[in-house]
Amino acid sequence: MPLEPRQTTIAAPYVVPPSQEFDGDKGSWSTFSISVGSPPQDFRVLVSTASSETWIPVAQGCTQYDVSNCPQLRGVGLFNGVQNPGFETNQSSTWSLIGLYGVNTEQRLNITGNGLQGYDTIQLGSSQDTSALSAGHSVVAAVPDKDLFLGELGLGIQPLSFSSASAPIPSLLQSLKTSNQIPSLSFSYTAGNPYRLKKVDGSLILGGYDSTRFVPNNLSFTFASEDAAALTVGVQSIIASNSFQGVQSFTTTGYLSVVDSSVDELWLPEAVCDMMANAFGLIHDPESDLYVINDTVHSQLQQMNPNITFQLGNTAYNNGNSTNIILPYSAFDMQASWPIFQSSYNYFPIRRAANDTQYTIGRTLLQEAYLIVDYERQNFSISQAAWPDPLPSPQIEMIRSINTTSASPNTTATEKSLSTGAIAGIAVGGAVALLVIAIAIFLLFRRRRQNRHRVVPGGSNFWTDQKSGVGNETHNAGQPQHLDGSFYSPERKDTLRSRQNAQELEGNDFGELDGQGVLRSELPTGKPEQGLGGSDRQIYEMSSDGSETWNSGTQTSMTRTFSSPSGTQGATSPRHIMGLRSLQGGQNGSPHESQWGPSPYGSQHGSSTLSTRGATYSSQQSTPYELP
DSSP states (O other): OOOOOOOOEEEOOEEEOEEEEEEOSBSOEEEEEEEETTTTEEEEEEEESSOSOEEEEBGGGSOTTSOTTHHHHTTBOEETTEEOOSBOGGGOTTOEEEEEEEEEEEGGGTEEEEEEEEEEEEEESOTTOTTOEEEEEEEEEEEOOTTSOSEEEEOOOOOEESSTTSOOBOOHHHHHHHTTSSSSSEEEEEOOBSSSTTOBOOEEEETEEETTSBOOOOOOEEOOSSGGGOSEEEEEEEEEEEETTEEEEOOSSOEEEEEOTTOSSEEEEHHHHHHHHHHHTOEEETTTTEEEOOHHHHHHHHHHOOEEEEEEESSSSOOSOEEEEEEEGGGGOEEEOTTTSSSOEEEEOEEEESSGGGOEEOTTGGGSEEEEEETTTTEEEEEEBOOOSSOOOOOEEEOOOTTOOSOEEESSSEEOOOOTTTGGGOOOSHHHHHHHHHHHHHHHHHHHHHTOOOOSTTOOOOOTTTOOOSTTOOOOTTOOOOOOOBTTBOOBOOOSSOTTSOEEBOEEOOOEEOTTSOEEOOOOOOOOOBOGGGOBEEEEEOOOSSSOOOOTTOSOEEEEEOOOOTTSSSOOOOOOGGGOBOOOOOSTTOTTOOTTOOOTTOOTTTTOOOOOSSOOSOOOOOOOOBOO
16 A cells, blocks of 8 residues: 655744834834744834845934934834833843844945844744744844834845855745745735725735735736846836826836835836926925925825826836736825924925836835735735725635645635636625635646646746746755955845845854853944045944943944945935934034034934935935944
């Protein structure tokens, strides 16, 4: 009697719990609850579709010069019954320090920062959620920089590496799949919004999707060849109705753009931004690089309620296979607040892209769109979000792994085995529902006979021998990709498709133990000096007492150069790194002075009301930061 293969239980799709709160310094965004460490510390975070890293604000990110509720504004929850200032590494028994490295997911947009990288336990839910999934020994970055205001949960699958000699570290999503906590390397996401119904929370499902949250279509997008831009779509047209200029098209030709939920705004060609500014009465503020709106125009736009339609396809030109995502004015009706401005100000979430590498579809569009990503089949879909009132109970559908054989699903979610156009087969009427069920049963029987693999709903039917995906590829730990650069100019390189190469982060490995077994940090010392290309180096001081805090009492310091890399559109603006503050010139001893001269930006905690965040149009000399 032949032996039959052992059946394994398939994990259910996992719904990451929304925090039921809306946070953000640029707009109001539905966040998700996670907790980090042992015992767990709670955070409200956004979602990053572009990165494998998860990062959270560190305790030193809020200083005495910031607003009193800085930790709450940055999504930091309670810990031991009191407000936590940020992630406290010395309070977690499972924290293991790796070193200080760059958090440069949005480096192409000149939005970067530094963070303490380490291993710890990440739980997808609050500290009180006993049913939440968790992954131990996961990479976490503790970030002070307020340009990276809220924490983010990385959904990429590219592994990370911190040196050419170390083995690649699997991503959080890969770890959950390997431990059979989710059914496949896939996810679905919609950002939710505060303006529809009674505020609609975002939805994030690992290994599945909610069929009640979108309008089906037949369009499937294939992954782009560039690793860091896998979720690339063609923006074929952008058309507004009921603007100050009536119906207007903002594009004369299509272009390619990356879908990246890490970013708030839509980064568009400069010509498109100029036409939008004319159509909606926007004012471009050169210091913040944001488009702001005065109160009069804001009231008029609310009354007019224009719509903006984005036509998306697999290519930049319209080949007859596309989908439309319609955004009401409410999706653009946002406010920018502290620390960008001292008080809230109306702004319109578009940004000027310096070149085609910066074209980005950010979270703004995902308020009205539903994204489904299948790494294993290397395709994804974008559909118009649905808003039935009231919202129905979720209908969770599983996305099976391409390597899954016959097994018993450990789930109450519906499992469908549909071919091309699966999303279009989801019914909304009783009679149609019966027809779909009959078709699904027929296709399930047919699939088992032909041993076909499931695709992303609505996607092209990629066979395993045609497009292998992640499941049939292996990681070569012996050949991590080494990056040029230094501790002073941290860089990283995404390697989504070249999976034999890890994503390596440059930085400073400091893990030396002294005679008492205390972890010591060894960083270069020195005063500000002229860096390469005529830029001043930034001087920071860091304690070496093992607590990973920064103070002025230590003799060690770190130096970082903010000069522009060759080929970019200007210098990255000074940032609040390591909880430090930018000071104005004055007499020694003043809280707004610098022994190295005045700052052209002023103090973010003083009278200055604007700050440059990721601006690409200017080239300014870097300015020293001092410890408070």
